[in-house]
Amino acid sequence: MNRISVTVDGTKYEDEVEPRLLLVHYLRDQLGLTGTTIGCETGNCGSCTVDLAGASVKSCLVLAVQADGSEVTTVEGLAQDGEWHPLQRSFHEQHALQCGYCTPGMIMGARDLLRHNPDPSPREIRHALKGNLCRCTGYQNIVKAVLAAAAGGEA
Ligand code: FES
Numbered sequence: 001m002n003r004i005s006v007t008v009d010g011t012k013y014e015d016e017v018e019p020r021l022l023l024v025h026y027l028r029d030q031l032g033l034t035g036t037t038i039g040c041e042t043g044n045c046g047s048c049t050v051d052l053a054g055a056s057v058k059s060c061l062v063l064a065v066q067a068d069g070s071e072v073t074t075v076e077g078l079a080q081d082g083e084w085h086p087l088q089r090s091f092h093e094q095h096a097l098q099c100g101y102c103t104p105g106m107i108m109g110a111r112d113l114l115r116h117n118p119d120p121s122p123r124e125i126r127h128a129l130k131g132n133l134c135r136c137t138g139y140q141n142i143v144k145a146v147l148a149a150a151a152g153g154e155a
């Protein structure tokens with residue numbers, strides 16, 4: 001077992017973990033933060049996307065021990081004071097989800113895009129989210145939601 005210290009969504013945790021434990025399993029099973037979903041566990045679907053030390057990562061491709069000493073933000077850390085994050089609001093308003101399974105990863109990926117490119121084109125949004133798969137929506141409303149959040153300028 002390895003001892004790790006990680007700040008997740010603003011809360012500091014100290015835990016003993018197996019060296020082989022994936023970050024996504026640590027978040028979901030050890031911390032109970034099940035907002036981050038698991039679609040494939042092979043790095044293909046993007047549903048498990050989180051922010052690790054300022055970088056967008058697929059948390060099924062990262063070991064929990066690699067997050068030691070870092071800050072992690074999950075979709076559960078985006079709402080503030082009971083108010084949705086602008087991307088959460090725009091996904092809701094633009095009907096950018098059906099089953100919602102991909103949505104945490106889509107929102108985290110879109111958040112990363114807007115941090116680097118606050119005014120993306122539809123093509124840039126599609127390119128940025130190409131590692132995030134959705135089986136339901138056909139993507140059109142996801143692109144619209146990201147454009148709407150970008151137009152709002154607060155995301
Ligand atoms: S669960 Fe991580 S990319 Fe699919």
Ligand code: FES
Pocket residue numbers: 096097098099100101102103133134135136137
């Ligand atoms: S809304 Fe169902 S997978 Fe995207």
